[in-house]
Amino acid sequence: MSWSAFLWRNLSRNKVRSLLTGGAIALAIALVCFLATMPDGMNRILEQVATNTRVVVHNEAGLVYPLPYAYMQKVRAMPGVVAVTSWTWFGGVFKEEDGISFPNFAVEPDAVGETWPDYGIPKDQLEEFKHRRDGAIVGGGTLKKYGWKVGDQVTLKGTVFPVDLTFKIVGTIPNERAPHFWFQREYLEQAVKAAGGTFDFLGTIWVRVDDPSRLDPLARQIDETFHNSDAQTSSENEKSYFKNFFGALEGLVFLIMLVTALVAVCIVFIAANTASMTVRERMREIAILKAMGFSRRSVFGMLVAEATLLATLAGAVGAFTSLGLTRLVRYASGSWNPTMGPLASFIVSNTILVEGLFLAFFIGMVSGIVPSYGAARRNVVQTLREVF
Amino acid sequence: MIQLEDVSRVYRRGADEVRALDHVSLSIERGRFVALMGPSGSGKSTLLHLLAGLDRPTAGRVMVADRVLNEMSDDELASFRAQHVGFIFQFFNLIPVLSARENVELPLLLTKLSKTERRERASTALRVVGLAERAEHMPSEMSGGEQQRVAIARAIVSDPEIVVADEPTGDLDAKNAVEILALLRDLRREFGKTVVMVTHDSRGEQFVDEIHHLDKGLLDRTVPGGGAA
Numbered sequence: 310m311s312w313s314a315f316l317w318r319n320l321s322r323n324k325v326r327s328l329l330t331g332g333a334i335a336l337a338i339a340l341v342c343f344l345a346t347m348p349d350g351m352n353r354i355l356e357q358v359a360t361n362t363r364v365v366v367h368n369e370a371g372l373v374y375p376l377p378y379a380y381m382q383k384v385r386a387m388p389g390v391v392a393v394t395s396w397t398w399f400g401g402v403f404k405e406e407d408g409i410s411f412p413n414f415a416v417e418p419d420a421v422g423e424t425w426p427d428y429g430i431p432k433d434q435l436e437e438f439k440h441r442r443d444g445a446i447v448g449g450g451t452l453k454k455y456g457w458k459v460g461d462q463v464t465l466k467g468t469v470f471p472v473d474l475t476f477k478i479v480g481t482i483p484n485e486r487a488p489h490f491w492f493q494r495e496y497l498e499q500a501v502k503a504a505g506g507t508f509d510f511l512g513t514i515w516v517r518v519d520d521p522s523r524l525d526p527l528a529r530q531i532d533e534t535f536h537n538s539d540a541q542t543s544s545e546n547e548k549s550y551f552k553n554f555f556g557a558l559e560g561l562v563f564l565i566m567l568v569t570a571l572v573a574v575c576i577v578f579i580a581a582n583t584a585s586m587t588v589r590e591r592m593r594e595i596a597i598l599k600a601m602g603f604s605r606r607s608v609f610g611m612l613v614a615e616a617t618l619l620a621t622l623a624g625a626v627g628a629f630t631s632l633g634l635t636r637l638v639r640y641a642s643g644s645w646n647p648t649m650g651p652l653a654s655f656i657v658s659n660t661i662l663v664e665g666l667f668l669a670f671f672i673g674m675v676s677g678i679v680p681s682y683g684a685a686r687r688n689v690v691q692t693l694r695e696v697f
Numbered sequence: 698m699i700q701l702e703d704v705s706r707v708y709r710r711g712a713d714e715v716r717a718l719d720h721v722s723l724s725i726e727r728g729r730f731v732a733l734m735g736p737s738g739s740g741k742s743t744l745l746h747l748l749a750g751l752d753r754p755t756a757g758r759v760m761v762a763d764r765v766l767n768e769m770s771d772d773e774l775a776s777f778r779a780q781h782v783g784f785i786f787q788f789f790n791l792i793p794v795l796s797a798r799e800n801v802e803l804p805l806l807l808t809k810l811s812k813t814e815r816r817e818r819a820s821t822a823l824r825v826v827g828l829a830e831r832a833e834h835m836p837s838e839m840s841g842g843e844q845q846r847v848a849i850a851r852a853i854v855s856d857p858e859i860v861v862a863d864e865p866t867g868d869l870d871a872k873n874a875v876e877i878l879a880l881l882r883d884l885r886r887e888f889g890k891t892v893v894m895v896t897h898d899s900r901g902e903q904f905v906d907e908i909h910h911l912d913k914g915l916l917d918r919t920v921p922g923g924g925a926a
Contacts, residue, residue, distance in 0.1 A: 310798075310802045310803075310806075310812075310815070310816075311806075312806060314799075315795075315803075315806065318792075318794040318795055321794060322793070322794045594790065594792060597784070597786065597790045598803075599775065600749075600778065600784045601779065601784060601803065601804045601807075601851075602775050602776065602777075602778040602779025602780070602782075602807055603775065603779075603807065604771075604775040604776070605771060605772070605775070606772070607807070689751055690746050690752045693746075693751070694742075
């Protein structure tokens with residue numbers, strides 16, 4: 310028999326208790342590992358949706374405030390600008406749905422292909438989009454969600470503008486996660502005019518530049534240009550723009566991480582309680598071991614090693630389960646369940662795996678130290694007198 | 698082999714002072730089978746703990762195998778016990794999750810012996826106590842007498858010079874008690890071990906070489922036992 314076999318036998322002495330404690334630790338470590346993927350996962354999502362050649366311009370007061378349409382011309386004339394397109398929120402609702410379930414914007418059809426060349430919209434579809442006033446380009450995600458296809462007619466009920474518009478889908482963004490619904494600005498303009506209104510504003514301006522190094526200088530130039538106007542602008546690169554959307558989510562992630570840290574602390578107490586119970590039940594045995602010549606150090610080491618072994622094994626189960634689940638989600642999203650798309654960005658990396666194992670090791674060690682120290686220091690004669 | 702010179706042991710219980718041993722001097726020669734007898738509270742277990750290196754005297758000197766135990770640190774005492782003393786207790790105290798052989802191997806974890814050597818030694822010790830064929834049985838599958846034999850094998854597996862036994866027959870029926878006493882006597886006869894036993898069992902008197910009677914912490918008298926050569 311070896312020391313490791315002795316430790317293992319001691320762990321299997323009360324299987325139910327070891328399993329329950331191990332289960333709690335495994336669950337906590339799995340949770341910690343998954344949540345540790347959040348910051349990297351968010352970054353990965355941002356990198357997927359953003360390029361380093363676009364600037365987004367919106368009202369400094371916030372995204373819900375409009376900008377004058379005349380800004381488009383001024384931005385277009387700036388050096389280094391390759392293409393400019395505006396987005397204006399239509400807020401259209403499909404059929405009798407309760408709310409807006411996909412983002413629909415009025416855009417200038419001429420520059421869409423040049424502003425978003427990375428979206429891979431087929432040229433013939435872009436051409437048709439330019440020439441057909443009621444044409445719409447719809448992202449693969451929304452097409453799939455509603456079972457639409459190119460050639461279908463779709464009516465959206467306006468919630469921001471007092472008009473309902475019927476579109477013919479002429480093209481698609483070939484990405485099963487893309488939710489966009491783009492249509493011609495002119496189509497909305499005419500409908501609004503017909504309803505007696507005016508439409509001379511826009512929501513955001515998307516600018517593509519010829520050189521990534523121009524991004525920040527151009528953003529500064531745009532903001533300086535409109536600095537003293539009624540509608541001052543705030544320009545930023547695309548990644549930063551999307552990051553603002555995730556800002557609230559990052560706060561939530563921080564909160565979740567905080568709660569997870571507290572869970573880890575609770576697990577330390579649970580594991581410490583288990584270790585205390587184990588030590589108390591084995592007081593007689595420990596006294597016998599010490600009588601046989603086991604030193605305080607070896608008794609302490611043995612008891613701490615037991616707690617650490619249990620926690621590390623449980624942590625390994627938790628960490629690898631977390632790894633397996635995130636890989637399964639990634640596999641699923643790439644093959645038979647594309648709706649899991651965003652979750653595919655949250656992958657337990659080797660670093661997270663090792664961190665999870667270290668956390669489990671640490672939990673085991675810390676939980677074992679106090680009860681083991683007490684047992685190791687206990688006077689052997691006193692214990693023998695008490696238990697015999 | 699074992700020499701106690703004017704040894705006293707005083708315990709404190711709150712404000713009270715309990716004199717468990719009071720100026721006891723005793724000498725036990727190598728290879729003797731000795732019984733410590735006396736009523737409860739007479740100090741025999743305290744004396745056993747002192748000469749086994751489990752406790753230190755308040756006054757006096759304890760010398761075992763040419764080593765003065767009073768001067769040793771806790772770690773030195775632990776090391777001394779591992780090398781020189783084997784323990785047998787009344788309630789066997791085998792580890793329930795280990796087989797008989799693994800229980801016997803336990804003290805050898807403190808040595809530098811290889812896994813194979815540890816296994817061989819444990820098997821030999823079990824053969825000495827007549828339990829070779831029960832080596833893989835768990836304690837719960839064995840009778841009280843068998844468990845005590847395993848405990849004896851565990852006490853001798855590291856080949857200590859001294860075996861101390863605290864009421865080794867206290868939890869056994871008459872037949873098993875006699876067998877265990879005979880086994881302890883054989884350890885002394887065949888392997889030259891010095892065996893010191895605390896007992897209330899008068900049957901033990903026939904097996905031991907000498908009996909030290911204690912009363913109220915004092916060594917009352919020493920008489921020869923039935924096993925004296």
